[in-house]
Amino acid sequence: MAQPPVDYSEKRDFIRMRIDAEVSLLHAGQVISAMCIDLSSSGMQVQAPQRFQVGDRLEVRIDSDHAALAGLHASTEVVWIADQPGGAQKFGLRILAMH
Template sequence: MSQGERDYSEKRDFIRMRIETTVVLLQEDQRIEALCLDLSSTGMQLEAPSSLKMGDKVRVLIPSEHSELKGLDAQTEVVRVQALDDGRQSLGLAILAMV
């Protein structure tokens, strides 16, 4: 399946929630604060001051504001990278597993 077909399929099959919240990316010994723009059951879109590449594995933490609810902790893979004008990256991450 081509990336274009996959993008179209994902738009039909999965609801994306716009959330715009701060998240933490963990990769090896790096800790990067990023902005999550949207989230679905299979992935998320972020903007981050990073230099990640396609295929990189990244752990994503979204803390919960409520003590009764566990935050999101997911192992992800970078599936889309776009450089932004301000030196940050727009990232598409596929969720591989919930930790």
């Protein structure tokens, strides 16, 4: 049985996991609360009330609610942006290093 063709936007090198988790972004001495929409082994999609530019470096923290599981702390770089209504912004972050 033939499979329907897969749209190119669905072809990814890394599997993305939708997580909808609160994250803290550290940029230029500020801590910004944001929402991580999805996460892969190489990056993440985030929505924040503050605007960033491609090339900005951000530290990202996702805290864990479970004592047995460590949270995530990563150095990242903004690789794409999409403005949202009301001044918010969605953007893609490439993970440069995990801490």
